[in-house]
Amino acid sequence: MLEHYYFRPETVDRIRASWLAPAIEEYVTWLTEAHYTARSVLHRVPVLMSFGEYAKAHGARDFAQLSDYVEPFVQTWIRRHGRGRSAARRSKFSHEVRNPICQMLRLVVEGYDGPGRPHKPDNPFEREAPHFMAFLVEEKGLRPRTILHYRFHLHQFATHLERNGIRLRAVSPTVISGFIAEYGPRIAWTTLRNACGTLRVFLRYLYREGVLSRDLSPLVEFPQSYRHASIPRSISWDQVEQVLASVDRRSPCGRRDYAMLLLLATYGLRACEVASLTLDDIDWRNERFRIRDRKAGNTTTYPLSAVAGSAIVDYLKNGRPATTHREVFMRMSAPLAPIGHAAVVCRAAHFIRKAGVNVPRAGSHVLRHSCVQRLLNAHFSLKHIGDYVGHRSISSTQIYGKLAIDQLRDVAQGDGEDVL
Template sequence: MRELVDEFLYYLVVERGLAENTLASYNSDLQQFLQYLESSKIKSFRDVNHGLLVAYLVKMQREGRAPATICQHMAAIRALYQFLLRERLVDNDPTVNLESPRQAKKLPQVLTLEEVERLLSQPRVDTPAGLRDKAMLELLYATGLRVSELIALNVDQVNLEGEFVRCLGKGAKERVVPMGQMACFYVRTYIENGRGKLIKKKAETALFVNQHGRRLSRQGCWKIIKGYARAANLNKEITPHTLRHSFATHLLENGADLRAVQELLGHADIGTTQIYTHLTRKKVREVYDRTHPRA
């Protein structure tokens, strides 16, 4: 069974082009599933039935796993069985009609314009690292890139004259995103005055590098953002996606078309983008209640 899981993960890399973080998540979930099967004396995926999967789901609930975590586990198992069925390695799919726990839709945390300004004003631009951080924050808010997309950027993917970046999103899909004059100014300043002092090898292609001159990691970028959020006294739960959520919400609040925002964010399904409309409706209601004389 472990060999079949390895084949499935290889398929996800080669055929589906899944991102490294997503692949790691699938691997972790399926390794836990394998441990459960082994403890249940199951020696083949053919022997797994609907009842066994329900028992696994109940086990995770009793362990206090969050509904989102359980849904993620079940999604990995469903994808595995779709692969096994397609390759004729099993005769049926026991995940059919298996209901995952319902998740309460959690609205993403967003910053106000004033909070964005406070966060973006924190880096000191008189040092190479400060210039890098300023360029990173400005670029994140200007483009709505995922942090994983940001750190994957190479210098040649940034077009300073055209003021846009080319990035690879989920499923290795490329998209072009405009970045605006302010972000363009700081990215150019960082490239001209900061990056050269941080890199150790001229052959380095990464746009954003760490103190060792190598490509900045997702964890490194997240740590930097958290540090500036504390310095700005932002009393909100800041995540790697906070600037992305703020980017989308502020665009919609100012009249941007939902389809355009979907394309900018790189969402395959517009339903994913629609969560931001709930935030803008909430904002409209607050403004109405505060300003209408008969509210």
């Protein structure tokens, strides 16, 4: 594989003379399979060669010992090559040096995870409630993404108890109130509401399992909120068309983004549903596609509109990289992998801002709101709209289409005579 990038035989011989040669060749093969550019490969191999020489000079004898020399080598490299750079540029420069080394070590050293943040246990209360996560899956039937939110809030609660030296069995109403009072001001009320819900479920489970002698869950009060207090994040359809028009479809990335935005705006899909769409979900013969495993636990089949279908075909023919992955939408930069839901949110937010549309919390859900608002303006019933966008309860649909924004705006701007 090295001959694919280096034309001079002596260069290849020099690389293969290194004691890290097997690891470097395996890493170069991985870079090629992940669709990294030749320029990226040629930039990384010299760094790995220098790292091998540094580690050997400082006592490394096998691959398992290399992890001890990563940070010292990075600091030495920065002192040597990072003079005169700003602090931000040095930080980015150190990442460019550290990243290829860590990638290579993940391939050749079993169990190596790299520097990164320390891994937190799935259940911070493993000793007192070891089966709580299984309870969430088997009895409550929660999805993995929901369980991630449970884990996050439980870690916050565990940190509060540890900081104050309180054992779980000694939790009292005062302790719970102190946690909510401390945690609440740092987060949005919706996050606090979810944290209170997590805490109630956890306390009820502890009482059932005998960890607590009293059921404290009723004492956890949800933050007070008023239904319909806020307006939806929808934008007008003219603004949606401005967002779509802001996408430059001459590039592969633009073709992909345009197809994703059309699905978001036309069908009111969630970002995770767009990211998980596969080639097998599209029935070209019957002009329809399906969204599997939705948030409500159902599967929805949609008619494939001519505009959305043409955009997807254009991307598949002229933009999608060659890959064995079945997901429709792929990353455009290495490593080659299906796009994640967070990237769909970021791309939607990017084009909303690019189009000059001002909206709180720009993202993919703005287009979902706009789809629901458009259906409401077309006088579809809430039941039909809820089925269309994948809601389990009609109350969820009411949250998206709370107010007739355009009509109220006309009233506010007029003299009020038409209302009388």
